[in-house]
Amino acid sequence: MVDPRYIGVFHAVVRNGSYTAAARSLGYSQPAVSQQMRALERSLDTPLFLRAGGGLELTEAGRILAAHAESVVGDLTAAGNKIAAVRELRSGNIRLCAFPSASATLVPRAVARATERHPDLRISLSEAEPPDSLEALRRGDCDVALAFSYPDTAEPRGEEIVGKAVLDDPLVAVLPTGHELAERESVELAELAGQRWIAGCPRCREHFTRACSAAGFEPDIAFTTDDNLAVQGLVAAGVGIAVMPALVLSFLRHPNVVGRRVAGLEHRRVTAYALREQHRIPATASMLEIFGEVGTEMSLGDNSQL
Incomplete structure (x- = not known):
C-alpha cells in the first residue's frame, strides 16, 4: 500500500x-x-x-x-x-427523521434556522413514529431522529445513542365546542370517565390507557386512528373525545373542537437523538443544538392558542 x-x-x-x-x-x-x-x-x-x-x-x-x-x-x-x-459547515448533507407533528412544527423552524446560518447545508426529511425512527438511526438511515417518549415508556438505551432534550409537549383533551367541559381552562382526567374515546397511535394509546387506569377507570375506546385530522373530525361529529399532544393542535385544528389541558396528565417528552460518534460531525452537532434552541422558544410560547 x-x-x-x-x-x-x-x-x-x-x-x-x-x-x-x-x-x-x-x-x-x-x-x-x-x-x-x-x-x-x-x-x-x-x-x-x-x-x-x-x-x-x-x-x-x-x-x-x-x-x-x-x-x-x-x-x-x-x-x-x-x-x-x-x-466548516460551508456544505454538507444531513438526514432528519421525525414523527408527523414534529415534521410540521419543530422541523420547519429548525431547518429554516440551519439554512440561514449555513446556506449550503442540504437537509432531507423522512417520517416515522418511534421506535421506528430510532431504529432508522441505528441502521444509519438518518443522522438525527426526533422521537417522543412518556415518563412510563423506556428511553433509548445503549452507549451508541445520545439525546438532546427539545421540549415537553402537554397532552390536552380534545372536545367538541358544545361539550359541557369545553368552557373550562383545564379538566381532571377522572372527570372524563364514562366518555367514549377516539385513540391515536399505539405508543400514545398505551400511555393513555395506563393514565386512565391510574385515574380509576377503563376508557371506552370507540375508534382508533393514527390520523390526527381524522381524530378531530370524529370528535367534532360527536363520535367521542380524545387526548392529543398540544403540538398537534398548535398547527392543525378542526374549527368545531377545542383543546383543554388535562390536569395531572404527564407530558410527553420530545428529544433529538444522534449516534454518539455523529456528534463529532459539525452538521449533526449544529442541528442538535438548533433543535434545542427551537424547542426552548416554543416552550416559552407554551402553545398559548389552546
Whole structure:
C-alpha cells in the first residue's frame, strides 16, 4: 500500500525536476524529500529515478507513476477541500427523521434556522413514529431522529445513542365546542370517565390507557386512528373525545373542537437523538443544538392558542 503523502512528494519532484527544488516548493528539507522517495521506491519494490547528467530521469516505472500522480494529487486535494467545507459547515448533507407533528412544527423552524446560518447545508426529511425512527438511526438511515417518549415508556438505551432534550409537549383533551367541559381552562382526567374515546397511535394509546387506569377507570375506546385530522373530525361529529399532544393542535385544528389541558396528565417528552460518534460531525452537532434552541422558544410560547 502506497502512502498518499509519498505520491504528493513524488509529484512535486517530477514537476520541479530535482529533490532540492521539490523540497523548496514543499517547505521540506532536501534530506526529508530523499528519504520519502527511498521509502516510496521500497514500497513499490522498484526504482523510480535515475541520475543522469547531474539531474533526475524517470525510469519506466517512474513514468507510469507520474502519469497517475497528478490525478491522484488532484483527487486528494479536492477531497481535502470538500472535507474542509463540511467541517466548516460551508456544505454538507444531513438526514432528519421525525414523527408527523414534529415534521410540521419543530422541523420547519429548525431547518429554516440551519439554512440561514449555513446556506449550503442540504437537509432531507423522512417520517416515522418511534421506535421506528430510532431504529432508522441505528441502521444509519438518518443522522438525527426526533422521537417522543412518556415518563412510563423506556428511553433509548445503549452507549451508541445520545439525546438532546427539545421540549415537553402537554397532552390536552380534545372536545367538541358544545361539550359541557369545553368552557373550562383545564379538566381532571377522572372527570372524563364514562366518555367514549377516539385513540391515536399505539405508543400514545398505551400511555393513555395506563393514565386512565391510574385515574380509576377503563376508557371506552370507540375508534382508533393514527390520523390526527381524522381524530378531530370524529370528535367534532360527536363520535367521542380524545387526548392529543398540544403540538398537534398548535398547527392543525378542526374549527368545531377545542383543546383543554388535562390536569395531572404527564407530558410527553420530545428529544433529538444522534449516534454518539455523529456528534463529532459539525452538521449533526449544529442541528442538535438548533433543535434545542427551537424547542426552548416554543416552550416559552407554551402553545398559548389552546
